[in-house]
Amino acid sequence: MRRILFKSKIHRATVTQADLDYEGSVTIDRDLLRAADILPYEKVAVWNVTRGTRLETYALEGPSGSGVICINGAAAHLNQPGDLVILATFAEVEEAELAGWKPTVVFVDGKNRIVPGLHEEIPGPQRRSA
Numbered sequence: 001m002r003r004i005l006f007k008s009k010i011h012r013a014t015v016t017q018a019d020l021d022y023e024g025s026v027t028i029d030r031d032l033l034r035a036a037d038i039l040p041y042e043k044v045a046v047w048n049v050t051r052g053t054r055l056e057t058y059a060l061e062g063p064s065g066s067g068v069i070c071i072n073g074a075a076a077h078l079n080q081p082g083d084l085v086i087l088a089t090f091a092e093v094e095e096a097e098l099a100g101w102k103p104t105v106v107f108v109d110g111k112n113r114i115v116p117g118l119h120e121e122i123p124g125p126q127r128r129s130a
Contacts, residue, residue: 001095002094004091004092004093005091005103006088007088007090007091008088008089008103008104009087009088009089009105009106010032010038010106012084012086012107013086013087013108014084014085014108014110015071016068016070016112017069017071018071018076019072019073020077024074024075025060026044026057026087027062027072028044028060028062028069029065030063031065032069032108032114033059033061035114037104038089040060042058042059043089044056044057044059045087045090046087049084049086050083051079057072059087060072067112068112069112
């Protein structure tokens with residue numbers, strides 16, 4: 001059996017642009033793509049923390065160090081500059097791979113720069129007491 005598991009995410013990135021006239025996708029700073037192990041054209045879930053919307057699209061590579069998170073195409077109706085989003089990917093995993101599975105989590109600041117030293121999520125109820 002294969003299971004679909006959370007593979008990686010960029011947590012609480014700030015949308016820098018929304019381009020309604022582009023065909024589709026989300027443009028992501030190359031450095032963030034690499035840190036989160038996301039490839040160009042890979043399927044990406046976009047969960048908008050600000051508006052509560054969710055959608056799926058694919059990643060395009062933006063310039064390194066730019067901090068760009070540009071939501072393209074029709075998805076620009078649901079995501080605007082300044083919104084906080086979570087960009088997540090998933091992978092099909094064989095049963096034999098489950099024991100050592102650990103997703104990659106990239107935390108960023110308000111300018112979409114990687115926050116060093118943060119690599120693990122703390123589940124909601126535990127986070128409140130931490």
